[in-house]
Amino acid sequence: MAGSTLRDVARRAGVSIRTVSNVVNGSVPVSDELRVRVQAALDELDYRPNLVARNLRRGRSGMIALVVPELDVPYFAELAREVITAARTHGYVVMLDQTDGDGERERELLGRESRATMFDGLLLSPLSISADELRRRTNRVPVVLLGEHIFNGSFHHVAIDNVAAARDATEHLLGLGRRRIAAIGDQPYSTGETAQLRTTGYRQALERAGLTVDEELIVPTPRFHRHLGAEAMERLLALPEPPDAVFCYNDLLAIGAMHTLARAGVRVPDDIAVVGVDGIQEGRYSSPSLTTVAPDKAAIARTAVSTLLGVIDGSAPAPTEAKAPHRLLVRQSTVATPAD
Template sequence: MAGPTLRDVARRANVSIRTVSNVVNGYAPVSDELRTRVQAVLDELGYRPNLIARNLRQGRTGMIALVVPELDVPYFAELAREVITAARAHDYVVMIDQTDGDAEHERALLGRDSRAAMFDGLLLSPLTITAKELRERGNRVPIVLLGEHIFNGSFHHVAIDNVAAAFDATSHLLDLGRTRVAAIGDQPYATGETAQLRTIGYRQAHARRGLPVVDELVVPTARFHRRLGAEAMDRLLALPEPPDAVFCYNDLLALGAIRALTRAGVRVPDDVAVVGVDDIEEGQYSTPSLTTVAPDKAAIAHTAVDTLLSAINGTATSSAAEVVVPHRMIVRESTTG
């Protein structure tokens, strides 16, 4: 049985079909009294708009894409869930893809014949593409950038303050009285901007207290994966004077580090305290549970989706919005027992 139509609602509310359409689609101003009356009938009859027909009329697909480097990194999976929730509130469907952090995969999204043109807009967490490449892209699909790749305010961009996050994590360890705080995850090359910002925060926390940074305690990793965290921790444990605390640049590195410490018979946090970043769910249930810097993933998702939809609808207040989303320290067993 077919559902109620705009004509049915108009007849019941004693208004024109155009008025009902304006209420449903928000096309034109409608008085509060009239909007309330029409909405009551919409609710009474259980009217649901035909989204496919609406999108066709507007030249839209009703879909946005979320493109991240690695779907099997829990942070991106948890962020994707929040993005889907935020988009659903606006009747948008989210398609998800990954680039593997590969430059060619990222650049392929920018071409005139790119699959990105299938969508009304794109949420992109890039690692390699430059601001110049974005400005000169062949398609004009609205884009909001996620993550910490630096674009100097040239595009819509939503991220946390990585320097401040790393400063807070390192300060937490130093304030516990730890004297040899290591860092796992530095990436001193062009695509490692997130890691570089976290290294700056790590160094600033030491400088604020007049403490030197011991270079051998800063261990780079090619990616932010568990195995690499464990390997870096093994390297640190092999030093003549191992660290008594470790700031890991994400939770996966931290979980790998904890595994290496446990395997070596080193107690966490008694002998070595460990902090991560991302507040992934796995860290709540690790042994010990993981102290972490928690970005507000829901705020990142809602801000990014709202910004993208404003760009799609032509209602964005500026051509570039740089939004910094809050973070907080969550102290658990890996630093305080």
């Protein structure tokens, strides 16, 4: 029944309104017999709680914020969709913002008490702010961190195992017989932890295969954008001995690299195989389709949202480091006729 109220449910179940409220909110234990009777009435009347009223009673806004470096980067756009889906199941609305990876914008977001009152909690993917700065923040809004910025267990943090992901990508290329494998995307400076972790995994795979790491095959990029992947690939093709495979630190770099290879008449994967990281939809429809290490974005979102809600209501344990799974999706950029 559309628009059913607690009073309607109480009348149908033959109990008090307070008992129905206790069952709906889980705030006070009730007997199994009463819970079953009330739940049956809830189902029969198709009762839907008034989330706005519930949040007002709890002194909450019913909104959480997701802040990422760049909303137009497909990985973050796809992650945002999963976060919105996960939050909706808990009755929350998601506000979106971006920092452009700028440290001042990250500090401003965490330092303004007025902004903090707009939402109940924050999912933040930082690039520049340090753990010490986070600990010194002036507002107390609950925070869960996303991404691979290293925080040494000081905060609730959800990420993937970047070392393992990079190692898996590089070992896939090694398993195809490639031996001169380049890497595009290293960032050897303080805010480049994600890239550094992926470089570590790349090096580990080569060393385990008994190969010496050729430093000229590691090409840094300031960001993970298509045009930077294209430029890095031009640099690699100019070497006296170009690579026979390239591990790119994200899919956009890989797509840019394949653009350069196509313009140069280099065949992918025959001459140079290419693999990326992120599992974005764009890679599935590139030509050739892109082999990638795909993080489970839905799992990242579910874990991040449930952890944040636990911090908000005080039920979360001490700060945890949660690792989401990933898998290798083999496509045409490394195997001309992949099984998938």
